[in-house]
Amino acid sequence: MAKKNIHLPADESELSEMIAQAKAPLCIQGGGSRGIAVDGHALGTSAMSGITLYEPGAMTLVAQAGTPVGEIEVALAAENQRLAFEPVDYRALMGTDGVPTIGGTMAANSSGPRRISVGAARDFLLGVRYVDGMGKIVKNGGRVMKNVTGYDLVKLMAGAHGTLGVLSEVSLKVLPCPEMEATLVLQGLEDEAAVGALARALGSPFEVSAAAHDPASCETMLRVEGFEDSVRYRIQELKALLGGEARVEENSTKRWAAWRDLNGFAQTGEDVWRVSCKPSDGPALAAKSGARAVRYDWAGGLIWLAATAGHDLRAVLGAYDGHATLVRGTGQPRFEPEAAGVARITAGLRARFDPRGLLNAGLMG
Structure with a gap:
């Protein structure tokens, strides 16, 4: 659960000042929807909110880190665009009442079922602004994809869970919504057969955007998206390829949202x-x-x-x-213990970005 008495800086300058003046570890939070709480004074970014730039023609969006994901999705939907990486909403699973933020989503590299076809959240991150463990404001990347030299700080911040820096602003690539989506649901497959069917589907030329299996219902699901004629053709080809008992669900958005959010x-x-x-x-x-x-x-x-x-x-x-x-759950480390070589690299990065060890200390080992 999110901590009480959380400090909420109003802007990047205030965030920088709070971190620079901190004398003890800080528990960094976005909207508090993931239920992560390490020892330290709670510091959240939810007050730093708002879309600062949206260019639908260029398919780019810039938002402050505390901007609710839902607010961004509403703005994108008005232009028939979306966050293609399907960020997970953990509130039902974790029993929290916070609000997922775009900064927290990117800090966790939160990616849903479409990851197999379009990539992870970090692949849509074009640029970041963040405050490091000394209170220094850092900017990296921009609003276009480009090659980088040295540290690719944009990718480094995605998945660091606030241990290397506190995001204050992110620049994102967004994508158009498809004309149609449909799901082929295969029935009655055991786990090994289901995984084999999913592999055949992904190895086919029929462009599957999600591939999942639920042993509880013995349902194996393949989502296809795009232009209507193409979707209908690919669904039928997949059905012929895989055989067996199957049905087609059109407009299966709610099914995949419930699946994504566990x-x-x-x-x-x-x-x-x-x-x-x-x-x-x-x-x-x-x-x-x-x-x-x-x-x-x-x-x-x-x-x-x-x-x-x-x-x-x-x-x-x-x-x-x-x-x-x-x-x-509790009683075990949240993240897998790192191999010795990786741990040395990780320690070196933390010493560079957070030399005082203030930011979500102990969260990732």
């Missing part, structure tokens, strides 16, 4: 883990986990597991090509 795992009281792995390893890892509930996304490359509270999932899974993140 509504089925909300209010269960169990720990929720997010496991990244090779898709072909997914079914074996899920079986080994002992989890009560399993969901496969990204064609099996992302597994969501609901397991008994306190379950040491990493010890149970053992060595594999991937990592596990504890999204909801």
Whole structure:
């Protein structure tokens, strides 16, 4: 849950001053919707809000870090555009009442089912402004894609969870909304067969934008988006390619929003883990986990597991090509412990960006 007595700087200058004058660790938050709270004085960005530039023709948008994602989505929808990376809304899963912000979304590199086709949130980040651990205001990138030399700070900040700097403004690439979207729902496949079907679909020329499997309902889902004639053609070709019992759902936006936000795992009281792995390893890892509930996304490359509270999932899974993140629960580190070489690189980066160790200390190891 979000902490009370949170300090909310009104602008970037005030944020810079607060960090520069800080004498103790800070718990950095966006809108408080993820329920992450480390030891330290709570410092949030939600008061630094507003879209500062939107150019629909150039498909670029600039917003202050505390701008609600919903506000951005409304502005984009008015121009028939969208955040193509489908940021996850964790409020139902985490039982929080905060508001997802664009800064928090980018700091977490929050990416939904469409990641397999368009890329992650960081791939849409064109530029950032942030305040480092010494209170220095830094700008990197701009409003167009370009090559960089030295640190690519734009990509570095995405997924750093506020441990290297506190985002104050982000520049984004946005994309047009498709004319149509539809989902092919295959019925009755066991996990291994389902992952195999998802792999065949992704390996086909039919441009799938989401590929997931729900063992609880034995439904295997393939989303297709684009111009109407193209969508209808590709859906039928996928149906012929994969065979078996299937149905087509048009206008399946609500289905994918509920899937993205893990509504089925909300209010269960169990720990929720997010496991990244090779898709072909997914079914074996899920079986080994002992989890009560399993969901496969990204064609099996992302597994969501609901397991008994306190379950040491990493010890149970053992060595594999991937990592596990504890999204909801206590008793285990949230992030996978880093290998020695990676840990040295990480420590070096933190020493450079936050030499006093103030920003979300301990969150990522």
